[in-house]
Amino acid sequence: MPPVPLLKPDSFSRFQSTGVQKLSLSLLLVAIACLLLADTSINTSEPWQEISRIGLGMLTPTILSAPELFSSLATTLAFALLGVSVSALLGMLLAHLFEWRVVRVVSAFIRSIHELFWALLFLQVFGLSTLTGLLAIIIPYTGIFAKVYAETLEESDQTAYQLLPPQTGRWSSHLYARLMTALPQLIHYTQYRLECGIRSSSVLGFIGLPTLGFHLESYFKQGYYSEAAGVLYLFIAVVALMRFWAKRRFIMPLLIMSILWLPFQTVVNTDLILRFFGHDILPSPLRQYGLSSIEGWQQTLSWSITLWNEQALIGSWNTLILTQIALVGSGITALLLYPLISPLFFTRKKRVAGHLFLVILRSIPELILAFIILLITGPSMIPAIFALSWHNGAIIAHLIGRYTEIIKLRVDSPKGGNLYVYEVTPRIYKPFLAFLFYRWEVILRESAILGILGLHTLGFFIDSAFEELRFDRALFLILITALLNILVDSISRTIRHRLRLSTNPNVQSREI
Amino acid sequence: MINFTHVFSSSRLAKTLATILMSVSIVSVSNAEPFVFTAIPDQDETQLKQRFGKVATYLEKTLKVEVKYVPVKSYTSAVTAFRNNQVQLAWFGGLSGVQARRLVPDSTAIAQGVEDQFFKSYIIANHTTQLQRQETLSDQLANMTFTFGSKGSTSGRLMPEFYLREHFKQSPDKLFKSVGFSGDHSRTIALVQSGAYQLGAVNYKVWDKGLADGKIDTSKVSIIWETPDYPDYQWTIRGDVDAKWGTGFSQQVKQALLDIKDPEILNAFPREGFVPAANSDYQPILNTAKSIGIID
Numbered sequence: 001m002p003p004v005p006l007l008k009p010d011s012f013s014r015f016q017s018t019g020v021q022k023l024s025l026s027l028l029l030v031a032i033a034c035l036l037l038a039d040t041s042i043n044t045s046e047p048w049q050e051i052s053r054i055g056l057g058m059l060t061p062t063i064l065s066a067p068e069l070f071s072s073l074a075t076t077l078a079f080a081l082l083g084v085s086v087s088a089l090l091g092m093l094l095a096h097l098f099e100w101r102v103v104r105v106v107s108a109f110i111r112s113i114h115e116l117f118w119a120l121l122f123l124q125v126f127g128l129s130t131l132t133g134l135l136a137i138i139i140p141y142t143g144i145f146a147k148v149y150a151e152t153l154e155e156s157d158q159t160a161y162q163l164l165p166p167q168t169g170r171w172s173s174h175l176y177a178r179l180m181t182a183l184p185q186l187i188h189y190t191q192y193r194l195e196c197g198i199r200s201s202s203v204l205g206f207i208g209l210p211t212l213g214f215h216l217e218s219y220f221k222q223g224y225y226s227e228a229a230g231v232l233y234l235f236i237a238v239v240a241l242m243r244f245w246a247k248r249r250f251i252m253p254l255l256i257m258s259i260l261w262l263p264f265q266t267v268v269n270t271d272l273i274l275r276f277f278g279h280d281i282l283p284s285p286l287r288q289y290g291l292s293s294i295e296g297w298q299q300t301l302s303w304s305i306t307l308w309n310e311q312a313l314i315g316s317w318n319t320l321i322l323t324q325i326a327l328v329g330s331g332i333t334a335l336l337l338y339p340l341i342s343p344l345f346f347t348r349k350k351r352v353a354g355h356l357f358l359v360i361l362r363s364i365p366e367l368i369l370a371f372i373i374l375l376i377t378g379p380s381m382i383p384a385i386f387a388l389s390w391h392n393g394a395i396i397a398h399l400i401g402r403y404t405e406i407i408k409l410r411v412d413s414p415k416g417g418n419l420y421v422y423e424v425t426p427r428i429y430k431p432f433l434a435f436l437f438y439r440w441e442v443i444l445r446e447s448a449i450l451g452i453l454g455l456h457t458l459g460f461f462i463d464s465a466f467e468e469l470r471f472d473r474a475l476f477l478i479l480i481t482a483l484l485n486i487l488v489d490s491i492s493r494t495i496r497h498r499l500r501l502s503t504n505p506n507v508q509s510r511e512i
Numbered sequence: 513m514i515n516f517t518h519v520f521s522s523s524r525l526a527k528t529l530a531t532i533l534m535s536v537s538i539v540s541v542s543n544a545e546p547f548v549f550t551a552i553p554d555q556d557e558t559q560l561k562q563r564f565g566k567v568a569t570y571l572e573k574t575l576k577v578e579v580k581y582v583p584v585k586s587y588t589s590a591v592t593a594f595r596n597n598q599v600q601l602a603w604f605g606g607l608s609g610v611q612a613r614r615l616v617p618d619s620t621a622i623a624q625g626v627e628d629q630f631f632k633s634y635i636i637a638n639h640t641t642q643l644q645r646q647e648t649l650s651d652q653l654a655n656m657t658f659t660f661g662s663k664g665s666t667s668g669r670l671m672p673e674f675y676l677r678e679h680f681k682q683s684p685d686k687l688f689k690s691v692g693f694s695g696d697h698s699r700t701i702a703l704v705q706s707g708a709y710q711l712g713a714v715n716y717k718v719w720d721k722g723l724a725d726g727k728i729d730t731s732k733v734s735i736i737w738e739t740p741d742y743p744d745y746q747w748t749i750r751g752d753v754d755a756k757w758g759t760g761f762s763q764q765v766k767q768a769l770l771d772i773k774d775p776e777i778l779n780a781f782p783r784e785g786f787v788p789a790a791n792s793d794y795q796p797i798l799n800t801a802k803s804i805g806i807i808d
Contacts, residue, residue: 039690043657043707043708043710045638045640045706045707045708046640046706046707046732047706047707047708049705049706049729050702050705050706123589123592124592127592127593127596127598128589206585207585207586207589208584208585208586208589214585217585218557221695221696221698221699222556222557222558222698223698223702269596272596284808374703374708375703375706375708378657378707378708378709379657379659379690379692379708379709380690454659454690454691454692454693456685463663464663466588467586467587467588467662467663467664468611468663468664468806468807469588469591469592469611469615470808
C-alpha cells in the first residue's frame with residue numbers, strides 16, 4: 001500500500017479538502033442513480049378529505065383518559081432513563097476495549113438490529129414485560145454508545161494519555177487520562193441519546209408495550225386524530241422541555257423513581273427460553289428431520305438458498321437503494337434547517353420557534369410521517385424517502401445547529417446568505433459529514449420498518465416472518481441485516497479516518 | 513437422534529435455576545388466577561374493548577370464575593399469548609386459529625359465529641378506477657395499486673390472495689403495481705376511500721358494519737368483487753384448562769359461548785349467534801395457507 005501523504009500543517013483549518021468534495025459528490029451521484037432505479041411514481045388521488053381530518057385533529061388535540069396517558073408517559077420515561085443509563089455504562093466499558101476487533105464487530109452487530117425487532121424477539125421469551133422493554137433498548141444502545149464513545153475518546157486530546165508512564169494500569173489510564181478529557185462531549189452526547197431513548201421507548205408501544213406509542217399508534221390508525229394529537233403534543237412537550245428536567249442533579253432521583261414505577265415481577269419461564277432457542281429459531285428442515293439427520297442439513301442448505309434468493313437479496317437491494325437516497329435527503333434537510341437554531345443567524349426568540357419546529361419534525365415517528373405522505377403521493381418509495389430524510393435531517397440539524405453556538409466569528413465576517421454559504425457551512429461541514437455517517441446506519445435500520453408502504457426492504461420480510469411466526473426466517477434475515485450494517489459501518493469508519501472527519505467543529509476563527 | 517431441547521433441559525443447573533425463578537415469581541402472583549382471553553385486533557380498538565368487555569362480564573357471571581380480557585396489538589401477539597398460556601381462550605381469525613392450534617397441540621376450536629361458516633371478503637376499489645361490480649375478477653385490475661389488511665389476516669389477506677392467485681395465475685406482487693399491508697380492515701377502507709391505494713381487500717362484516725354506521729362514502733369507494741365462502745373466525749381454547757379450573761371447564765366455556773343470546777353482545781361482533789366448531793372445520797384454511805406459502 002502506498003504511504004498516505006502527510007497533510008500540510010494548515011490543512012486542518014481548511015474545509016476545501018478535495019477528499020470531502022469528492023465524497024460529497026459521489027454520495028450525491030450514487031443517490032441520483034438510486035433515485036433512477038427506485039419507484040418514485042406519484043399516483044394522484046383525493047387525499048384532502050383525510051388530510052383535512054388530520055389537520056383538524058392537530059388543531060383540536062384531546063386527551064381522552066388522562067390517568068392512562070400519564071401512566072404510559074411515566075412508563076415511556078422509565079424505560080428510556082433506565083435503558084439509556086445501563087447502556088451508557090456498558091457502552092463506556094466496551095468503548096475502552098474498542099481496539100479489539102471482536103468488540104467492534106459485536107457492537108456493530110447488536111446495534112444493527114432495530115429496537116422493535118429486539119423487542120419482538122424478547123417478546124417470545126419474556127412476554128410483554130418490563131424486561132422485554134428494557135432489553136430492547138439496552139442491547140442496541142450499548143452498541144451505539146460503544147462506538148460513539150470510542151470515537152469521541154479517539155478524537156479527544158491524547159496528550160495526557162501519551163505522557164503516562166508505561167506501567168500505568170489499563171483502566172486507570174483510561175479513566176483518568178482519556179475519559180476525563182472527553183467528559184464534556186460524552187455528557188453532551190449521552191443527553192442527546194436520552195432523547196433518542198425516549199423516542200425508542202415510545203415506539204416500543206407499537207408492538208404492545210404500555211408506552212405512549214401504544215396510544216399514538218392506535219388512535220392514529222383508527223383515525224382518532226384529535227386524540228392522536230393529544231398524545232403527540234404531550235410527547236413533544238416532554239422532549240422539548242428536556243433541558244429543564246434532564247439535569248444532572250435530577251438523574252439519580254429520576255432513576256430511582258423509574259425502578260419503583262416499572263413492574264419487575266417478570267415471570268422468567270425457562271421452558272419458553274429453551275423452546276425459543278432449542279426449537280423456534282432452528283431452520284424448519286432441521287426441526288422436521290432432527291439435528292443428526294444428513295437430510296435435514298441438506299434441506300437446510302436449500303432452505304437458506306431459497307430464502308436468500310427470494311427475500312434476502314431483493315430485500316438488501318431495496319434497503320440499500322432507499323438508504324442511499326434517504327442519506328443524501330437527510331443531509332440536504334439538515335443543511336437547510338440547521339440555521340433555524342443557530343445564534344449566528346437568528347435571534348433568541350426566533351430560535352425558540354426553530355427549536356420547536358425541529359423537535360416536532362424529529363418527534364413524529366417515521367411511520368406516521370410516511371402514512372401522511374402516502375395519502376398524498378400514493379404508494380412508492382417517495383413517502384419512505386421523505387419520512388426518513390425529514391426525521392433524520394431534523395436530528396442532524398439539531399446537532400450541528402447546537403455546535404454553531406460555540407463558533408466565534410470574526411468582526412468582519414460576512415452576513416446572511418454569504419455567512420451561511422462561505423463561513424458557517426464550510427466550518428461545520430466535516431462534523432456534519434461525521435454525523436451523517438452515524439445516521440447512515442440508523443437510516444439503514446429504520447428503512448426496515450416501513451412495511452405499510454409495501455416496500456420490500458429487509459425489514460418488510462423480517463416483519464412478515466414474525467407475522468407468520470417463522471422465527472427461523474426472521475433470525476436468518478436479521479443476520480443478513482446485521483452483516484449489511486457491519487459492512488456500512490466499516491466503510492464509514494474507513495472514510496471517517498481517511499478524511500479525518502470528526503464531530504468536533506472547527507471552532508476557532510483563523511488567525512491572520 | 514439427538515433432541516436439542518432435551519440436551520438443554522436435562523442440565524441440572526437449568527432446573528435449579530428454573531425452580532428458584534418460579535418460586536420467586538409465585539410470590540407475586542395471587543393464588544386465584546383469572547381466566548384470561550384475548551382477540552385478534554382486526555378493527556377499531558374502541559369497538560374491540562366494548563365488544564369483549566361485555567363478553568368478559570357475561571362469562572364471569574356464567575362460569576363463576578374471574579374472567580379478564582387483555583387487548584393485544586397484533587395477530588402474532590394474540591397467537592403468542594395463547595401459546596405461552598398468558599391467555600387460555602381467544603377469538604381468532606381462520607388463519608391465526610390454525611397457527612395457534614398448531615403451536616398448542618391440545619387446543620381446540622369450540623365455537624364460531626353463524627356467519628363464520630360462510631365468510632367472505634370483498635375486493636373494493638376507489639371510484640377513479642371506474643371499475644364496476646362483476647361476477648368475475650376483471651383483467652383491468654392488473655398494474656393497479658392494492659392493499660391487504662394485516663399480513664396475518666384470513667379475510668384481509670389469505671383468502672383474497674388465494675383467489676387472486678387462482679384467477680390471475682401469478683402472485684399479487686407481480687400482478688399489481690404495488691402491494692401494501694394497511695394493518696387492519698378499517699384502515700384498508702380509509703386508504704382506498706382516499707385513493708392512496710386504488711384497490712383493497714376487506715372483511716365483509718367490517719365493511720357492512722361501516723356502511724350501516726355511515727362511515728363509508730360509497731361515492732368514493734365500492735365493492736367490485738366478492739370471494740366465494742370460506743370458514744373464518746372462531747373461539748379456540750387451550751387443552752390444559754380442565755386441569756386448572758376443573759374437569760369439564762372447557763365444555764362449560766363452550767356452552768356459555770353457544771348460549772349467548774343477548775343481542776347487545778352479538779351485535780357488537782356482529783354475529784347472529786354462535787354454533788359449535790371443530791378443528792377439522794379449518795382444514796381448508798390450513799391447506800390454503802400452505803399453498804400460498806404462509807405456513808410450511
